[in-house]
Amino acid sequence: METILGHAQALVYTLLSLMPSAYQRDSLQAMLGLFLEAQGQPSPQHSLIKSGSALSRFLNEYAWPTRQVVRVVRRQIVQQLLQSAPKGRRPWLQVVVDLTTLEKCGKFKAFASLIRVLQGKRGLHLVVLYLVVGECRVPWSFRVWRGKHQRTAVQLAIRLIGSLPPALTSAFRVVILADTAFGSVAFLKAMRKRRYSVIVGVRCDRKLADGRCVSKLVKKGQQVRLEGLNFPVTISWLYLKRDGQLEKRFVLSTRPLKGSTITWWGRRRWSIEGFFKTIKHRFGLHRFAQQTLKGVYRWLMLCFLSFVLVHWVHRATHAKATPDWKVAATAALDALFPEVAACLALLQVERARSLLDSLGIAVHFVHLAELKT
Template identity: 60%
Template structure:
């Protein structure tokens, strides 16, 4: 893990180099600094080095290459993952798909067609692809679900899977983990055509070719044929504890021949993305965008995800990935290691604010600094 910090520093420098002016480089640093405060409220008005209007123009108006920023981040991710030594059989790449809602209230005229009610939640509905391999946790990409009569979450998920580069998928055995929203025959068939394996949730009333449904099965891991599916699959289940304390039986289908206990184990692994959703929202402010343009919202989401990656890398650099991260601490460490001026400016601003009070008590504090 010793090479992580230099690679993270190189990424931050590379992102700044993509900005067309020094002014925009400073704005990028300021925004990443806000996200890396790790308190879940990276609002532009809280910035100590740039005005809220300057950051708003950076997100919504200025011409800087958003797609090149995404490519640079992905390239850094690939470099890190593929550079790790491997011994033995081909390792598994967990590709977790799920849909999360960035809940919003109010009116958004520029992209009102994207703010919809789905599953009784109003907001922006994101289909997210999240990679897990070894100690690495990587949000690779997202698509916006636009509601009825548009591509379903399962179709959007397939597009995300197809976006994975061959340099990555050829090095790993790809296992797609997803919930029941992605358990359609079409989704499972397409994953198989891509030569990947799928392990997805299925509802209890899913029919078999012999007329039974999966709720009538009593043996974990048995091979069976689902109605409308042209190849056999394997099924197991586990008990999920709901928020009310009750246990709910969840069924899991695997296109790979695995023991029932192994299918159950992998089925539970899908829930790792739920922890990521909580972290990215409540620590890195994914849901706190207030931009009035689609470009501004898109850039906000990209920078929030980038800040999460930087904090994750800082945690791996310091802890080696063995311990569960304290995301507030990891974000602060990333800020200090990768953007040290952004860590110092709030302190200097506070000293400047309290200077008159210090003088009243005979303390004369002189700090030479200027805002960016």
């Protein structure tokens, strides 16, 4: 697993080399350092080593190659996923798709058309594609839902899945995991055309071809035909605890599987919910607070990148242990941005110097090169 850490370090060096000036390299490190503090408040004004206005200009104005950064990150993700694949029979690539809301209030003139209300929540609505191979899990891409009379969440999900590179789709067996919102006829037909297996939630009142509802089924793993589909699907169900009570959720598979197997795959979809909680509450995905569309896109991209770097460092140091994201982020900051970590440590000591003086403690910093001379 030590190669994963080298992989993360190589990615950071490459990204820094893409910055057109030393000033912007410093800004990139400072911005990623903010995300890697994992306090959920990575706003530029909270930076201790760069001014908030400098970081704001870095996000909103400066002409660094955003698309090239995205291409480099994706290329490294593909390499890491391929290296994480076990030998032998082609492993499964779990492609999890879901919609999340970055709630916002106030006015955003530069991208007001993107701030919509969905299910009572006002904000930026993202359809996110999340990839899982064994213990390796990374966000791949996202699209913004722009409201009614625009592309639906299902259409955006189909486009996202279509963006997966052939290097992945040929090396893995692909299974699509999604919730009930993506169980439409259009989505199932599009995935069948691509020959991808689909495990997706289904409404209890969904009609079968014979007029019955899904809720009337009594046997798990039963093959049925849904209204509007010209191919059979297999239905199972699972129970989730909600408000102290068990709630029955139906799941369908486009592959003929046992009911217990469909239930097992159906639970795997919830991995993206844990990702959403982490990326928001630890890395501050929803706190973009930028006034330009470019600034928002760069914020989201750097936030996703920070999650990937922390995940890789955690895998390199703790393998299969459940991550404490604050501890893992601190380790990633120390390993990937040691100069930023050192500056933050020195600033903390300086801020506490009056307290240390009152306790009779004197702290002096000496460079090791001076000691050698």
